Amino acid sequence: MMRTESQQFTLLKQQPLVGFKNKLKKEFALVEEPPKTIQRIFYDSFDWRVFESSGILEAEIHGGSTLLSWSQREDGQSLGSIGLNTMPQFVWDFPIGPFRDRLESILEARVLLPQITIKSHIHSLKLLNKDKKTVLRLFLEENTLLDPRLQQEYSLGKCLRMIPVRGYKKPYLQVLSALSNLKKRDQSLFDEALKRLDIHPKKFSSKLAVSITPDLNAETATKRVYTDLFRVLKQNETGLREDWDSEFLHDFRVSIRRIRSGLGQIKKVFPPQPLARFKKDFAWLGQMANPLRDLDVYLLNFDGYRARLPEERQKDLAPLYELLRKQKQVEHQKLVKILDSSRYRRLLKDWEHFLKDKPSQKEPPKNARLPISKIANEHIFQLYQKVLHQGQAIRSDTPEEALHDLRKTCKKLRYLMEFFQSLYPKKEIKTLIQILKRLQENLGDFHDFYLQWSSLGQFGTQLSLIDPASSNTFIAVGMLIEDLKNRQNQARLAFGSCFKEFASSEHQKRFKRLFLKQ
Amino acid sequence: MKVLAIYNIKGGVGKTSSAVNLAYLSTQSGARTLIWDLDPQGASSYYFRIAPKVKGGSKALIRQKQAIDMMIKGTDFENLDLIPADFSYRHMDLLLNRKNMDTRQFSRILKPLKNEYDFLFLDCPPSISLVSENVLQVSDAVIAPVIPTPLSLRTLQQLSEHCQSHQLEDLKIFPFGSMVDRRKKLHRECMELLPQKYPNMLKSYIPYSSDIEQMAELRDLIVHFSPRKKAALAFRNLWEEIQTIAW
Ligand SMILES: Nc1ncnc2c1ncn2[C@@H]1O[C@H](COP(=O)(O)OP(=O)(O)O)[C@@H](O)[C@H]1O
Ligand SMILES: [Mg+2]
Numbered sequence: 199m200m201r202t203e204s205q206q207f208t209l210l211k212q213q214p215l216v217g218f219k220n221k222l223k224k225e226f227a228l229v230e231e232p233p234k235t236i237q238r239i240f241y242d243s244f245d246w247r248v249f250e251s252s253g254i255l256e257a258e259i260h261g262g263s264t265l266l267s268w269s270q271r272e273d274g275q276s277l278g279s280i281g282l283n284t285m286p287q288f289v290w291d292f293p294i295g296p297f298r299d300r301l302e303s304i305l306e307a308r309v310l311l312p313q314i315t316i317k318s319h320i321h322s323l324k325l326l327n328k329d330k331k332t333v334l335r336l337f338l339e340e341n342t343l344l345d346p347r348l349q350q351e352y353s354l355g356k357c358l359r360m361i362p363v364r365g366y367k368k369p370y371l372q373v374l375s376a377l378s379n380l381k382k383r384d385q386s387l388f389d390e391a392l393k394r395l396d397i398h399p400k401k402f403s404s405k406l407a408v409s410i411t412p413d414l415n416a417e418t419a420t421k422r423v424y425t426d427l428f429r430v431l432k433q434n435e436t437g438l439r440e441d442w443d444s445e446f447l448h449d450f451r452v453s454i455r456r457i458r459s460g461l462g463q464i465k466k467v468f469p470p471q472p473l474a475r476f477k478k479d480f481a482w483l484g485q486m487a488n489p490l491r492d493l494d495v496y497l498l499n500f501d502g503y504r505a506r507l508p509e510e511r512q513k514d515l516a517p518l519y520e521l522l523r524k525q526k527q528v529e530h531q532k533l534v535k536i537l538d539s540s541r542y543r544r545l546l547k548d549w550e551h552f553l554k555d556k557p558s559q560k561e562p563p564k565n566a567r568l569p570i571s572k573i574a575n576e577h578i579f580q581l582y583q584k585v586l587h588q589g590q591a592i593r594s595d596t597p598e599e600a601l602h603d604l605r606k607t608c609k610k611l612r613y614l615m616e617f618f619q620s621l622y623p624k625k626e627i628k629t630l631i632q633i634l635k636r637l638q639e640n641l642g643d644f645h646d647f648y649l650q651w652s653s654l655g656q657f658g659t660q661l662s663l664i665d666p667a668s669s670n671t672f673i674a675v676g677m678l679i680e681d682l683k684n685r686q687n688q689a690r691l692a693f694g695s696c697f698k699e700f701a702s703s704e705h706q707k708r709f710k711r712l713f714l715k716q
Numbered sequence: 717m718k719v720l721a722i723y724n725i726k727g728g729v730g731k732t733s734s735a736v737n738l739a740y741l742s743t744q745s746g747a748r749t750l751i752w753d754l755d756p757q758g759a760s761s762y763y764f765r766i767a768p769k770v771k772g773g774s775k776a777l778i779r780q781k782q783a784i785d786m787m788i789k790g791t792d793f794e795n796l797d798l799i800p801a802d803f804s805y806r807h808m809d810l811l812l813n814r815k816n817m818d819t820r821q822f823s824r825i826l827k828p829l830k831n832e833y834d835f836l837f838l839d840c841p842p843s844i845s846l847v848s849e850n851v852l853q854v855s856d857a858v859i860a861p862v863i864p865t866p867l868s869l870r871t872l873q874q875l876s877e878h879c880q881s882h883q884l885e886d887l888k889i890f891p892f893g894s895m896v897d898r899r900k901k902l903h904r905e906c907m908e909l910l911p912q913k914y915p916n917m918l919k920s921y922i923p924y925s926s927d928i929e930q931m932a933e934l935r936d937l938i939v940h941f942s943p944r945k946k947a948a949l950a951f952r953n954l955w956e957e958i959q960t961i962a963w
Contacts, residue, residue, distance in 0.1 A: 267794075276795050278834070280746035295963055296834035297746025330935075331765035332792045364790035364797060 202362040202370050204274045207380035209356040215338045218358075219321050222336065225376060231322040236260040238316045240388060241285070243308035244437055244446070246399035251304045253277060254388055257285055268301070271388070274361075286310065288443070307498055309443035314391045315344040316354065325369055333366040334373060343391050352394050357383055404430045404449035406456075409620045412571035416467045417557050419570035423460060423617045425553050427453045432546075439537060441530055444494040451491055454484045459613040463577055466565040472552060479545045486536045490529040492653060496522050499650070506681050507674060514674035517661055518654070525657075572715075574618040579713040581611040586706075589637075589697045598648070601693065605641040608634060626712055633705055640689055640696040647686035651679045717829060718962050719836045721855040725871045725878075727842035730861040730894035732759040733928055734951070735839035737939045738859075741955040743795040747834035750788070750797050754851070755841040758801030764791045765935050766800050773804030777825060778811045784825055793940070797833075805841070812846045819882070822850040835962075844878055852884055857962050861894035861922070864906030872914065889914075890961065892954060893921030920954040923947060 209218065222228060237259040242248045248255050252272060258265045267279035278297045289305045292298040318341050325334040341354040358380065362370040385393070392399070400407075408426045410419045431453040437446030458480045461473060496503075500519055504512045536542055557566070565573055588604045612634055619627050658675035661668055699705075722735040732755070739751040753760035758768030766789050776782040788797045812821060826836065838851050852858065860875060862868040872891055879887050891914050897903050911917040922928075925947035927938055934941055939948045 276748070278743075278746045278748050278795055281744060293745060295745050295747060295959055299963075300834075329765040329767075364788055366790070 202364070202367050204362060205360040205374065205377075206383040206386070207358040207360075207377060208383045209338075209358055209380070211355060213356060215319075215321055215340060215356060219323065219338055222323065226325055226373060228323045228325055228336070231324075233319065233321045234260060235317070235319045238318055238387075239285075239312045240314040240316075240391070241266075241310040242313045242399075243305055244311060244442065245308070245402045245404060246313075247304050247306075247308060249399045250403075253304070255310070256388075257282075268297070271386070274386075306445075307443055308445050311442070313397070314388065314395065315346065316387065316391060317342045317344060317351075325373065327366075327369070333363050333369045335361040335363070336373075337361070341387060343394055345395060354387060354390055354394075357387075402433065404434065404445075404452070406430075406616055406619075408617070410570060410618070412621050413569045415557070415567050416464070416570045416573045417562065417566040419618075420460065420464055420467055421553050424457060424549075427457050427460075428549065428553060431457075435537065439534055444498060447487060447491055447494060447533075451484065451487050454480055454487070455609075456613050456617075458484060459610050460617065463581070463610055463614060464573065465577075466563045467573070468566070469563055472548070476545075476549060476552070479541070483536070483542065483545065487533060490526065490533050492649065493522055493526040493529055495646070496650065496654065497526060503678055507677055511670075511674045511677060514670040515678070517665070517668055517671045518657060518675055521657055521661055570618070571621050574614070574621055575713050575715050578611065578614050578618070579709070581607060581614060582709050582713065585611055586701055589701060592693070592697070594694070601641060601644055601690070605638070605645055608638050608641060612638060622712055626708070630708060630712060633700060633708075637696055637700040640692055644686055644689040644693065647682045647689060651682035651686065654682070655679055717826075717831070717833050717836055718857075719826070719838065719855045720958070720962060721838045721840055721851050721858045722861070723838070723840040723848065723851065723858050723875070724860050724862065725842055725844055725874055726868070729863050729868070730922060730928075731842075732763070732839050733931065734859070734861050734894065734922065734954075735837050736760050736763050736931075737937050737948075737951040738955050738958065739796060739835070739837045740793060740937050740939050741952060742835045742837070742959070743793060745955070745959065748795050748832065749835045749837070750799065750829065750833045751837040751839060752799040753801040753839050754805060754847065755801055755839060756803055756805040757841075760839045761798065761800040763931060763935055763937065764789075764798055766791070766798055768801040768803065770800055770802045773802050774808045774811055775804065778808065778821060780825060784828060805847075809846045812850060819846070819849045819853045822854040826854060844874075848878075849882060852879060852882065852887060855887060857958075858887060858889045859958060860889055860891045862891045862910070863895050864893050864903045864910060866902075866906070869906070869910070869913070888916060888961075890916050890918050890958070892918040895924045896921045897924040918954065918957050920950060920957050922950045922954065 209215075219230070223230070239257045239259065241255045241257060248268075249271070252270055254269050254271050256267050256269070258267065264282045264285055265279055266282055266285070268277040269275060270277060277300070280292070280297050286292050287309050288307070289298060289302045289310075292301065318339050321338040323336040323338070324332045325336070327333050337359040338356070339359065340356045343352045343354050344350075345352065358377070360370075360373065360377070406423070406426055408422050410422055431450055434446045434450040434453075437443070438450050458477065461477045461480065497519075500515075500522070504515055507515065585604065585607050588600065588607055592600050592604065612631065615627065615631055615634070619631075654675060658672055658679070661675070662672045720738075722731045722738070724731055735751060739749050742749040751760060753768070756768075761768040770777060770782075770787040772782045777784065777787065784799070787799050789800060790797050829836070838855065840848060840851055858875075858879075860872065862872060872889075876889055879885065879889065891910065893907055893910070896907060907921070923946060925938075925945070927942055927945050927947050931938055938945060939951050942948055
């Protein structure tokens with residue numbers, strides 16, 4: 199559907215806003231609001247999720263109040279606005295309602311950070327019809343961009359914004375034609391600010407972004423993958439240190455796990471030394487980050503835990519929450535110490551050198567010079583077969599370890615498929631990743647519920663030792679553990695059909711077609 | 717999109733006053749909101765200073781000759797739009813009738829708007845008709861203003877019977893006190909009685925207030941022109957309550 203679009207015009211620097219406004223007022227029946235100076239802060243997550251969803255979140259701060267407006271970046275169409283006393287950090291700090299729900303599906307657990315700040319001086323005008331109904335809005339603005347990093351200001355010049363009211367096209371066209379001598383602005387304020395600050399939202403994504411060609415040699419191709427994983431690791435370090443939100447650690451850990459998986463799976467491409475050393479050090483780093491992540495998971499799930507208890511028991515979980523929160527602070531401090539350690543610093547430095555080193559000239563390892571497509575196909579298909587074998591061996595009475603092993607193999611397979619995605623037709627590799635993902639979800643549930651009930655049990659015991667009078671909490675934790683065990687069992691029961699689906703002959707054919715090259 | 721019908725079989729009970737004020741409060745809480753003025757008298761349209769006419773009238777609307785999109789007007793408030801009333805809505809029943817008593821025509825008409833708005837308020841005309849059947853069919857909840865008198869109890873009864881007899885047993889009706897005058901014994905007694913008979917009765921109520929009457933003169937909403945007045949605060953509480961049950 200065609201909507202009347204909002205328009206923006208550039209005004210000359212020497213054009214005084216008041217003079218221009220008076221000229222407009224002479225021509226049209228405009229009503230004026232008192233001019234105001236406001237601060238506009240554009241919020242987004244570290245990885246620019248709102249931007250990625252084609253949206254803009256703009257907080258207008260004027261006096262003591264904040265009006266948060268959410269709009270579409272392309273056409274400025276509003277997605278809702280909400281008045282707030284204080285700007286929420288997380289989506290769960292917003293009042294319950296559609297605004298929050300829609301935003302939650304985009305932001306999830308990510309913190310909202312002030313990304314761009316603009317100071318605006320605004321004259322607001324509206325055009326009224328004979329019923330004194332607003333049929334068009336005009337804003338004369340002078341904008342200044344603040345660069346917090348350099349403590350500098352840039353002028354973004356003066357402009358006129360014209361916002362139509364839906365269903366009132368005629369007055370819009372009239373005013374538009376009267377403004378035909380003005381120069382249209384081809385960029386929104388927001389886009390111009392991004393450009394001035396040299397911000398490229400895509401660069402902050404934790405998604406793997408490597409593109410390799412099939413005949414690239416294995417050594418170079420693998421290093422490209424590692425380089426991108428290293429980018430993600432480094433870029434999440436600050437947020438992790440500062441504990442902005444739990445996703446920094448999550449993404450930090452995922453890149454470590456991916457690097458480790460690559461080091462272990464992609465064989466005979468790099469010499470045994472420094473390979474062994476990197477394997478050892480990244481394993482160490484991963485291990486150091488585990489306890490904090492586990493606590494994050496319990497805390498993120500906490501509302502869900504509470505909701506699964508009978509209402510009168512829910513409050514009894516409060517001491518557990520407190521314990522987890524405190525424990526988290528302790529673990530966070532520990533991890534920050536690790537990030538400050540010389541072992542960590544050395545690892546980062548050496549790894550970076552290793553990635554930048556030219557391919558070794560003499561006696562490269564056996565697979566280093568082979569085309570990456572061959573290596574990728576072989577490794578992926580081998581792992582795929584391993585998944586099939588391990589899965590087919592699982593019966594209803596098979597010990598749990600077998601499922602854990604299968605889960606790990608699946609993860610390795612998944613990482614390899616993702617590393618080398620760009621070698622395969624987009625649609626097909628995506629479908630196969632989805633097929634694998636469904637199996638992984640089942641195995642992940644099985645494992646996560648296990649992990650949760652076993653450690654929550656320990657916390658429960660710890661609580662009762664600290665405060666022997668907290669028997670209600672102990673009971674509530676006990677109920678929670680029962681529930682998690684039940685859910686783990688359900689995941690186990692569902693495994694059979696999940697695996698059957700994964701291993702169907704139709705899906706097997708697909709894997710063969712893509713990865714088994716003669 | 718959640719559809720809330722502001723409905724009562726009786727006229728003059730505060731349907732329109734509630735619909736417009738609640739719709740405004742809905743946008744304030746971050747929702748993209750649409751209000752459809754279904755009453756040919758066009759009181760909602762009047763409050764928003766929007767001409768009570770739609771292109772092609774109800775015929776174009778129901779036969780979907782004109783996209784519903786084209787009939788939407790922006791109000792003076794951001795994120796609050798309106799589909800105006802039209803004099804031809806008087807005959808909407810006849811038009812609906814021709815299509816074999818189908819009560820799902822509204823759903824089809826509204827479908828394109830599903831992802832564009834969070835809440836749709838239907839400001840309904842009084843009476844039971846094919847229009848109201850269509851309204852109830854598309855609604856997620858009925859919000860029914862009632863003046864606390866014995867007569868209003870009877871109309872509520874009729875309303876729930878009407879829903880029952882049209883396979884709408886699952887449709888929840890939420891009555892709330894409207895134009896409540898605490899000085900009147902009858903009102904006080906009825907306000908006691910209503911929640912007993914209707915457990916869905918909302919706790920918030922709108923007091924009788926001359927400030928609300930002023931709306932017509934100012935062509936503005938009390939929650940906008942006097943947000944601190946008692947009646948405005950009452951609407952605010954009412955909206956909080958409705959939002960919790962409807963969202
Ligand atoms: N709480 C109230 N106190 C005083 N007058 C009210 C109140 N609510 C509505 N009115 C007045 O009663 C009349 C009918 O209200 P209205 O909202 O148009 O009812 P309906 O839409 O049900 O016909 C209007 O004149 C309106 O100003
Ligand atoms: Mg009315």
